[in-house]
Amino acid sequence: MKAFSSIARLTLIEAWRTRVWLLALVALVVLLLLAEFAAGLAITDSAGYRTGIYAALARLVCVLVTMLFVAQSLARELADRLLDLTLARAVSRGQWFLARLSGFAAGGVVLAVLASTPLLWLAPAPAVCAWGVSLALELAVVAAVCQTCTVTLRQVTSAVSVTSAFYLLARAIDAMVLMSQAAVADPTQWTGRVVGEAVRLIALVLPALDRFTSAAWLRSGADAPDLLPVALDSAVFIALVIAIGLFDFYRSEA
């Protein structure tokens, strides 16, 4: 347990020393200015422009920063053979994997708090809290996928590319399912049926990220979001990604 908490804590210390937080902070400040600029241009609904633009872009920035930090941190550990040193101690591969992921998830929580704080001045506090919790869960999903990809592929470029593709697909999968059921998709064509079934099958094993961290939650008068499905979706999918990652990690010769 001590090794677990040490590895998780070292991950957070690494994030502090490599100034990832500073990068995120600068990006969030720039986004705030951009949102203010857009709100200034809008003739009406300037508050909606300000909140919507900041929230949507901050979410993307946090995902991108998380992805890059996870991939770069793990790739360096693997390339410098630091992992061999760690595993030479009384630390199992499973412990290392879960501890690193916990550290990245904790970093995601810090990022979510950073991104949510300015929104407290722009939107109702309960909605901002829900948005922040959802963002933290989304970042944990992204960190899990990116960690598994990096440990498996061992390359930053490949890991980030695959994780980005996963992220885009998970954000679009609900719309794709609906489109495959739309009237324009000809059900008499076998290709249409096959594609429709394939999309539904892919949707079964992906989290519906388009239902996470929506900027629409922050509009005044919006219904309170139900975070339970978001939490369940995250937990089940993270468990799957951990299982895949551990399976591959245990099979590989370090």
Add this chain to the structure above:
Amino acid sequence: MARAQRPLGALPRAVPLLLVAAILLQLAWGVLRAGPQAQVRALPAAPPQAVLEVAALGEPGVLARLLMLWLQAFDDQPGISVPFRALDYARLEDWLARLLALDAGFQYPLLAATRVYGEVADPTRQRRMIAFVRRAYAVDPARRWPWLAHAVYLARHRLDDLDLALTLARDLAAAPPAAPLPSWARQMHIFVLADMGELESAKVLLGGLLDSGEIDDPHERWFLSRRLDELERQFDAGTAGDGGGVSAGSSDAPSE
């Protein structure tokens, strides 16, 4: 380079079991999880032109084309097909105007206004689209005349509003001489007048056009001359039937 891998038997027993359990759990959750709900979304208000200019990142033409595709697909939202009549045409017109302002050479918004959104079975919305096309034509007749010609067709055959069709056709006829309008477009008002029963006016205009020497294509001269002959025959029949004292406009009236 392929990485060396341990045999499956070397894995802790819990790891493959965890993988199978996680896959089953994910599949079960995927089935139990509520499916995506199709919801009709109202067309959002078009953002200010300045916002679009900034969002274009120096590629306004590309942004206009992407937004046009999005706008065109808006009536076919995922899982739902929204009838045109359910669209807010005031917002739609704003969007079309913004896209046209992003790229003045982009013809797609005008095509969509006349041939897609203008085909809706609602005269008010049709007139809104025609008015939009007419305003756009006034800004750039040389490039946008085909869409005003479509608008003449819409007014004549969809709205059955010959006065509006004539007004639009006269706009076409009044295009600057430098604008590369084909003569059939410039002559549309003649045929609209003929449709209105204004045979004498149509005859005079057509005769004048033929006499002016602007028509140098022999086939076109033959076609228009034949059309003039037809008009003259109709006009003569009309005046003869009415005792020679009735205007051309009454030629379509039933004979006593």
